[in-house]
Amino acid sequence: MRDAEIRELPGLIGERVRVSGWLYNARSSGKLHFLVVRDGSGYLQSVVFKPAVDERVWQEAGRVTQESSLQVTGTVKEETRAPGGVELQVEEIVIVQLCPDYPITPKEHGPDFLLNHRHLWLRSKRQHAIMRVRNELTFGIRDFFYTRHYVNIDSPILTPAACEGTSTLFETDYFGEKAYLSQSGQLYLEPAAAAHGKVYCFGPTFRAEKSKTRRHLTEFWMVEPEVAWMRFDGLLELAEEFVSTLVARILDRCKQELEWLERDVARLEPAAARPYPRIDYGDAVEKLKAKGFPVTFGDDFGGDEETALADESGKPILITRYPAAIKAFYMEPDPLDPARALAVDMIAPDGYGEIIGGSERISSPEKLEQRIAEHNLPLAAFQWYLDVRRYGGFPHSGFGMGIERVVTWLCGLQHLREAIPYPRMINRLYP
RNA sequence: UCCGCAGUAGCUCAAUGGUAGAGCAUCCGGCUGUUAACCGGAGGGUUGGGGGUUCGAGCCCCUCCUGCGGAGCCA
CATH class of the missing domain: 2.40.50.140 (Nucleic acid-binding proteins)
Incomplete structure (x- = not known):
């Protein structure tokens, strides 16, 4: 025996x-x-x-x-x-x-009840399958970068100031000073790109926005590659190769899990092959107008707009060259139109929404300093970030990908909260 | 913060303003091949809190609390 x-x-x-x-x-x-x-x-x-x-x-x-x-x-x-x-x-x-009165029975339960018992809910077959997919995805991400000679550089979680100056941050006391939980590792990654060339960070990210939608968490995991000398076209290639490689890996190695989740695999298979459709922001606005959406040039897209733009085939789409005014301060202006930024969003099909946001970064110290001023950000806090441009400035690009949104898409989930072991949302900090 | 929906048994849900119910779970009994097994029986309720209308409120009105979905913001 x-x-x-x-x-x-x-x-x-x-x-x-x-x-x-x-x-x-x-x-x-x-x-x-x-x-x-x-x-x-x-x-x-x-x-x-x-x-x-x-x-x-x-x-x-x-x-x-x-x-x-x-x-x-x-x-x-x-x-x-x-x-x-x-x-x-x-x-x-x-x-x-001998287990007395196990709370989660083989019948149906509501989301509030299940989330209050998340520590037990993890044992159920469906949650087990989701965590296996997440595990395969995160390992696949590290494998993707490792085999391509990227170096993993972990960014700090406690930071002295807002990275992008937009989102609401969680504030905490740091020995009498204010500190904030990181909302992005990117700014700390750019100096590391000057040290190692190709780098990425992969860690938790915090947003204190009081979002109440199925696409938002207050604590989520994000992977962010940053590549020295990579221009905008290269960034689009990287994002495509990255996502298609990961989708192919999940389809290959998580067949059983996807079956348990009753995922329509035929809807996922197109995303395993390149290329993905690309659409210029201006063309996207025209397409939306033709479909009857009340958008004008300069608007950002909401969830419904993103869904309407998505490809019929099941492939994600890349929306490129957004107006600079609605994007982050560090994004490189489009040489063809300075009012636009060399920015890209990748939208997953079937209403799963934005999974990647990225851009080429401003490489000129003067231009960056001007943008910091235009966004009313404290210049003193960004001196170290400006040093990346002052001491051997170089073109570079990168993007961030939200892990839970990708897991949600891969598994065909209704709610982002099932894609992370212990979801943190407004009104939910337990267990 | 704003808009909408909801709160009844441990869980999921029913119940014209007129005696609060079912399925599952639990306990007891039955069955030699079950697939969320099935069949019979039993226990289980301050209908989210407070106030009001009414002969009478789970149901109507006011208010508060909690949750859900969406907007804004974003991955």
Whole structure:
């Protein structure tokens, strides 16, 4: 007899194993108990047949409750009637802890109830699948950059001032001074690009905006590459290659999870191939006008507008060259039209919204200083950032991608809050 | 901050202004192949808080609280 994880069992047919886990669900008839055990690596139908076991084992099988921790020992058997094609013929059961009144039943629950029990909700099959996809995505991101010789540079979370001067920040006391939780690692990444060439940061980001939509969290994870000498065209190429590579990886390695999530994979497959459609901001405005949206040149797009612009094919789209006035201060003006910025947003299809925002950065110290003044930002706080231009200025570009929005899209979720283990939103800090 | 929707059993939801109900969960019983198993029985309620109208309020009115969705802002 050996200890085994459930994922190994298809290769252990006929062997006697012990599995440690939790009771996921139970069904019984007069002389049979079907105990579905989960151990994190999979789900196992364990069959207890009354004539085949001691009376004590039969009694234990009858009293074990949902989510009780237990160890089952028996013989692995190929069985087409069992989910997964393998089941365990039980000889011994040890209940480690009998679980009383598990709150989350196999029936429906509302979002508020489930979020109050997020620490338990994570055990459910659907949440398990989402976290597996998230895990594959974050590992795929690091793999993507590592194999292309990017260096991971972690940005600080506690910062002395607003990075972009737009969003509302969480303020905290820092030994008598004010400090803020970071809303972007980008500004700290640019100096590192001068040190290593190709860099990225990957960490939590905080926005104190009182947003109440399915697309917003107050704490979310963002990955931000920054590349020295990369111009705007190169940035568009990078964003496309990045997202298509990640989608292909998920389709290849998370088939089971996407099936459990009932994700329409055919809707995701087009995004695994390049190129993605690109549309100039000005053309996007015209397209929206033709569709009856009350937009004028200079407006930013809302959720409905983004959805209307999205491609029919299931590919994300790139919207390029936004008006400078509605974009961040550090973005390089378009040489063809200084009122525009070399900025790009990537919009996921099917209403999942913006997943990437990026730009070429201003490389001239004079131009940057002027922009800081125009945005009424405190010049003194940005001296170190201006140094990137003063001491060997160079063209560079980068973007930020929101992890939860991508997970939401990949998994086909209705709400961003399911895409992170412990969502932080307005009115929700527990558990 | 603004607009809209909602709050009834542990959970998901019903209930013309007239005796508060069902399914699931829990407990008891039945069934040798179940797939959110099924069948029978039992217990379980200050209808979010406060005030008002009425012979009578879960339902109508006022107010507060909480949650959800959207706008703004963004990834």
